[in-house]
Each structure stands twice: as structure tokens, then as C-alpha cells.
Amino acid sequence: MFDRLPARVRVYEVGPRDGLQNEAVFVPTEDKVRLVEYLHAAGLRDIEITSFVNPRWIPPLADAEHVAAALRDAPLADCRLTALVPNERGLERALENGVREVAVFMSASETHNQRNINKSIADTWPAFAPVFARCIAEGVRIRGYVSAVWGCPYEGEVAASQVTDIAQRLLDLGVYEVSLGDTIGVGTPRQTARLLEALLERIPANALAMHMHDTRGTALANCLVGLELGITTFDASIGGMGGCPYAAGASGNLATEDLVFMLHGMGVETGIDLGHLARAGAFAQACLGRELPGRALKALCAAG
Amino acid sequence: MFDRLPARVRVYEVGPRDGLQNEAVFVPTEDKVRLVEYLHAAGLRDIEITSFVNPRWIPPLADAEHVAAALRDAPLADCRLTALVPNERGLERALENGVREVAVFMSASETHNQRNINKSIADTWPAFAPVFARCIAEGVRIRGYVSAVWGCPYEGEVAASQVTDIAQRLLDLGVYEVSLGDTIGVGTPRQTARLLEALLERIPANALAMHMHDTRGTALANCLVGLELGITTFDASIGGMGGCPYAAGASGNLATEDLVFMLHGMGVETGIDLGHLARAGAFAQACLGRELPGRALKALCAAG
Numbered sequence: 001m002f003d004r005l006p007a008r009v010r011v012y013e014v015g016p017r018d019g020l021q022n023e024a025v026f027v028p029t030e031d032k033v034r035l036v037e038y039l040h041a042a043g044l045r046d047i048e049i050t051s052f053v054n055p056r057w058i059p060p061l062a063d064a065e066h067v068a069a070a071l072r073d074a075p076l077a078d079c080r081l082t083a084l085v086p087n088e089r090g091l092e093r094a095l096e097n098g099v100r101e102v103a104v105f106m107s108a109s110e111t112h113n114q115r116n117i118n119k120s121i122a123d124t125w126p127a128f129a130p131v132f133a134r135c136i137a138e139g140v141r142i143r144g145y146v147s148a149v150w151g152c153p154y155e156g157e158v159a160a161s162q163v164t165d166i167a168q169r170l171l172d173l174g175v176y177e178v179s180l181g182d183t184i185g186v187g188t189p190r191q192t193a194r195l196l197e198a199l200l201e202r203i204p205a206n207a208l209a210m211h212m213h214d215t216r217g218t219a220l221a222n223c224l225v226g227l228e229l230g231i232t233t234f235d236a237s238i239g240g241m242g243g244c245p246y247a248a249g250a251s252g253n254l255a256t257e258d259l260v261f262m263l264h265g266m267g268v269e270t271g272i273d274l275g276h277l278a279r280a281g282a283f284a285q286a287c288l289g290r291e292l293p294g295r296a297l298k299a300l301c302a303a304g
Numbered sequence: 305m306f307d308r309l310p311a312r313v314r315v316y317e318v319g320p321r322d323g324l325q326n327e328a329v330f331v332p333t334e335d336k337v338r339l340v341e342y343l344h345a346a347g348l349r350d351i352e353i354t355s356f357v358n359p360r361w362i363p364p365l366a367d368a369e370h371v372a373a374a375l376r377d378a379p380l381a382d383c384r385l386t387a388l389v390p391n392e393r394g395l396e397r398a399l400e401n402g403v404r405e406v407a408v409f410m411s412a413s414e415t416h417n418q419r420n421i422n423k424s425i426a427d428t429w430p431a432f433a434p435v436f437a438r439c440i441a442e443g444v445r446i447r448g449y450v451s452a453v454w455g456c457p458y459e460g461e462v463a464a465s466q467v468t469d470i471a472q473r474l475l476d477l478g479v480y481e482v483s484l485g486d487t488i489g490v491g492t493p494r495q496t497a498r499l500l501e502a503l504l505e506r507i508p509a510n511a512l513a514m515h516m517h518d519t520r521g522t523a524l525a526n527c528l529v530g531l532e533l534g535i536t537t538f539d540a541s542i543g544g545m546g547g548c549p550y551a552a553g554a555s556g557n558l559a560t561e562d563l564v565f566m567l568h569g570m571g572v573e574t575g576i577d578l579g580h581l582a583r584a585g586a587f588a589q590a591c592l593g594r595e596l597p598g599r600a601l602k603a604l605c606a607a608g
Contacts, residue, residue: 265492
């Protein structure tokens with residue numbers, strides 16, 4: 001077993017965006033910036049910093065312009081900072097504040113897409129067109145999120161062929177990578193193997209990332225399957241910041257420290273220092289005024 | 305992947321013993337009995353109910369006699385109730401109260417064994433002799449725990465050959481099964497594969513169980529490796545009850561609901577009903593007056 005593991009994995013940090021957008025507390029802009037600096041100091045080189053959605057929808061990220069502008073001037077060497085943009089208006093705001101890499105999102109489930117971005121999947125493509133055209137013209141890299149891949153809160157299981165079609169179309173349109181999301185955290189390893197095997201028939205592993213939620217404790221087991229099948233980019237959130245939007249009080253994102261602990265234990269390099277990462281996690285806990293669900297963070301804090 | 309998974313797995317519930325012994329609260333005897341009844345109602349058929357150690361060492365389990373005596377008279381069909389016994393005196397107390405299956409424990413690490421049971425590993429064997437002789441004479445089944453298998457809080461990594469020698473000797477002495485414990489929760493999947501592959505060269509898979517701690521979030525990923533290598537018995541604790549004795553505030557035991565959720569999602573039968581299991585978990589939380597760390601439990605409670 002494990003004779004073909006990758007030597008190195010890229011950890012894509014989503015805490016400041018996907019984590020904070022699901023937290024009840026508004027973290028002041030300067031603390032958001034400091035959190036990103038802590039994450040960079042721990043060795044993370046891909047950090048999603050905020051979301052340029054309408055501030056009325058997601059009040060915790062209402063200061064997106066200020067966060068992006070502050071980080072444009074911060075000395076974060078070799079670090080790619082990404083911001084989520086839902087539409088042209090969001091992209092405009094992002095570009096005005098120095099963002100050079102954006103993420104777009106849609107759902108693999110028709111009902112989830114409708115409820116989440118108020119459009120059918122078919123109508124989502126034309127809405128992407130001007131965003132993609134502008135990004136390509138300006139040399140801005142685009143990442144694509146596909147959510148509800150392992151299951152939809154309204155429709156249940158989603159067909160692998162549907163996921164593959166959407167991922168392929170996003171890549172054809174120009175995203176450099178598709179991040180597959182287990183939005184409600186229902187994925188289990190055999191399903192993950194089947195899903196990835198179907199996707200990998202048409203899409204190369206290095207164009208895919210896994211964005212697993214730990215709502216039922218299976219995130220790392222699913223990542224392990226992805227690792228064995230050649231996936232080398234994994235999304236995670238510092239401390240496991242961000243709950244599950246469909247189950248109040250439940251855990252959401254996979255904790256970055258748990259992922260990094262497992263990878264390092266398996267001899268897979270990440271470029272991340274776990275001790276520094278715990279400091280970032282402790283800072284995130286202090287910002288939110290609550291204990292975060294990440295397990296390794298608790299163990300690292302207990303160890304002092 | 306996963307074309308040789310077992311059709312069915314046995315889940316061995318350790319919450320009432322290994323969970324409660326690491327909790328600060330003393331749960332009244334009648335609630336302990338009710339918890340076992342809830343677990344049985346959920347479909348668990350192997351439950352470790354208490355420990356007959358000296359009550360001064362583990363005050364939360366000071367009522368071992370009362371728990372065992374109450375459960376002797378409870379109508380729990382087809383259920384094996386086990387109690388931990390550290391020595392002859394403990395065995396005597398267990399037998400007097402109707403216990404018909406016991407567990408003994410030792411460590412794979414010399415220092416951990418010394419600190420935990422105050423004897424060298426060499427001196428532990430003669431101390432076991434009268435316990436084993438009495439059990440065999442009375443037809444009482446014995447389970448053997450080996451702790452610190454994935455790492456020792458004092459010595460670090462433990463040699464696979466040392467673990468194998470100890471497990472083999474326990475089986476030779478008459479235990480029906482050896483449960484391998486990741487006491488401090490440091491195991492990662494590649495290590496698990498190497499360790500189990502070494503053990504399985506000399507010991508059949510059906511004589512081994514895995515007892516993983518989720519201190520750093522890797523318990524299920526490690527169980528997945530065991531499952532792929534033919535292990536069919538896994539220990540778990542309802543709600544993830546019981547902290548890590550070597551890291552205050554950190555998580556300890558793997559949560560039963562997380563394990564069962566993953567197994568069912570993979571099409572592996574357990575005979576357990578997840579809805580009923582959540583009720584047992586909610587009751588455990590009420591007994592302890594704190595939120596337990598199990599992730600699926602939070603999701604199940606949130607779903608109502």
C-alpha cells in the first residue's frame with residue numbers, strides 16, 4: 001500500500017474566506033490581515049482571502065475591499081492570494097483592490113445551484129462568460145469550485161457524469177483547476193474512489209483539487225483516497241473554521257492542521273510548519289472567541 | 305480500490321469504560337446502566353462496561369461492582385459485556401458480579417508499561433498468569449489490549465517487531481483477540497499499513513482489533529487502512545467520550561457514530577442503527593454535561 005504517493009502536496013487555505021463566511025462573528029479587517037500573515041508565515045502559499053459577494057449576503061466578509069487592499073501591500077513572498085467573485089460586479093471590486101487570482105463557484109446539483117446562486121446550471125454558464133473574458137484579458141487566473149459533489153442537501157446523491165461534465169466545461173472555459181466540494185460533508189471513501197475514478201477518465205489529476213468537509217469525520221479518509229488516486233491539491237481551513245451551513249452547530253471545513261499532520265506523518269511534503277500553523281490556529285480562535293473544532297490544533301495547544 | 309472490503313464489521317464499544325474513565329464527571333450508576341442499554345438498543349453487541357481497577361486510581365469507575373451487578377440482571381439479548389481487570393483482585397471482583405468476559409492491558413512500550421502499570425513488560429507476564437489461569441478454568445473469555453502501539457508519550461515510535469511479539473504472546477496465553485491501541489492518537493495511514501503488514505505476517509486478521517484515538521483527526525483514515533488489510537473489529541467510544549490522558553483538552557477515542565457512518569457509507573454492515581446511536585450519544589452528553597467531540601453526532605443532533 002501507498003507505494004505511489006506524491007512526494008509533495010499543495011494545501012490550499014480557505015479559512016479566511018470559506019471559514020469566516022460561515023462564522024457568526026465579524027472579525028476586524030486588521031485581524032483578518034494578520035491571520036493571512038500568520039498562515040503565510042506557517043508556509044501556506046495559496047490562501048483564499050475573502051469573497052466579493054454582495055456584503056448584504058455575507059456580512060462577515062463585508063470588508064472584502066479593505067482586506068484585499070491591505071494584503072496587496074503586505075510583503076507576502078511567493079504567495080498566491082485568491083478572492084471569490086460571484087459575478088462581474090464582484091470581479092470589478094476585486095480587480096480594483098489588486099486581486100490577481102479569483103475563484104468562481106457553482107453546484108453539481110441543479111436545486112443547490114438554484115438555491116445558492118439563484119440560477120439554473122444552464123443559466124450559470126452565460127453569466128460566467130463576461131467574468132471569464134475579463135480575467136483572461138487581464139491575465140488573472142481563475143479557480144472553479146463545484147459544490148455538492150458528494151451529495152446535495154436537497155437532491156441527495158449527484159451523478160458522477162454530471163460532476164465530470166461541469167468540471168470539464170469549467171476547464172474548457174479557462175479555469176486552471178476545479179476544486180470538488182463535499183459541501184455537506186457526507187462523503188465516504190468508496191464513493192470517493194468511484195467518483196474520482198470516473199472523473200480521472202476524462203480529467204488529469206493535476207487539474208483537480210479536493211475540498212472536503214469534516215461534518216461526519218470522514219474528510220481525511222476521503223483525502224487519503226484522493227491521494228492514492230493522484231490528487232495533489234487539498235483545500236482546508238485553519239482550525240476547521242466555518243460550520244456546516246446546512247447543519248447548525250456541526251463541523252464544516254477540514255482543519256488545515258489535521259490534513260498537514262496526516263500528510264507529514266505519511267512522508268508527504270507540504271512546505272508547512274505545523275508549529276507555526278498551530279499559532280495561526282490559536283490566533284483564529286482568539287479572533288472568533290471560540291474553540292475551533294480542529295483536532296490536531298487542540299493536541300498542539302495542549303502540548304504548549 | 306476497495307474491491308475486497310469485508311461485508312460486515314464488528315464494532316466494539318468502549319465508551320462506558322475507556323470513555324468514562326477519562327472524563328472528570330462521576331456519572332451515577334443508574335445512568336451508566338442506562339447508557340449501556342441505549343448502546344445495546346442501537347445494535348451494539350460488544351460493550352465494555354467498566355473497569356475493576358482500584359477505585360482510588362479511577363474514581364469515575366468506582367462503582368464497577370454496582371454497574372456489573374445491575375447489568376447482570378438487565379435483559380440485553382445477544383450482548384457480550386466485558387470489564388477491564390488489572391489483576392487477580394480485580395478479576396475476583398468482576399467474577400463476583402457476574403462478568404463473563406474480561407479485558408487485560410499492557411503496553412508495547414517499556415516506559416509506558418512501567419508508568420501505567422508499575423511493572424516492566426517482562427514482569428507483566430507472570431502477573432497475568434493467575435488471571436489467565438482462573439479465566440480459563442471458569443470459561444471466561446479474555447481480550448488483550450496493547451497500548452502505545454503507534455507511538456509512546458515517553459519513547460516515541462515503537463518497533464513493529466515488539467508489538468508483534470507481545471500480541472503473539474497474548475494470543476498464545478489464551479486471549480481471543482488483541483486490540484491494538486493508538487493511545488496518544490499519533491498514527492498516520494502509511495505507518496498503519498506498515499505496522500499491520502508486519503503483524504499480519506504472523507497473526508491472522510481476525511485475531512486483531514484496532515483501537516484508534518482521534519487526537520489529531522486521523523482515526524478513521526487509519527481504520528480505512530485496517531479495513532483494506534482485512535481487520536474486521538474496531539473499537540470506538542460513543543460520542544468520542546474520553547479525552548487524551550496525555551494532552552489535556554484534546555480529543556481521545558474515535559467516536560462510534562463517525563466510524564459507523566463511514567462503514568455504512570461504504571456498504572459495510574455493522575448491525576447498528578445510526579439514529580439510535582445518536583440517541584445514545586445525546587444521552588452520554590446529557591450525563592456528562594458537555595458537548596462530546598464526535599462529528600457525526602453533532603450533524604445528527606443538528607438534523608434533529
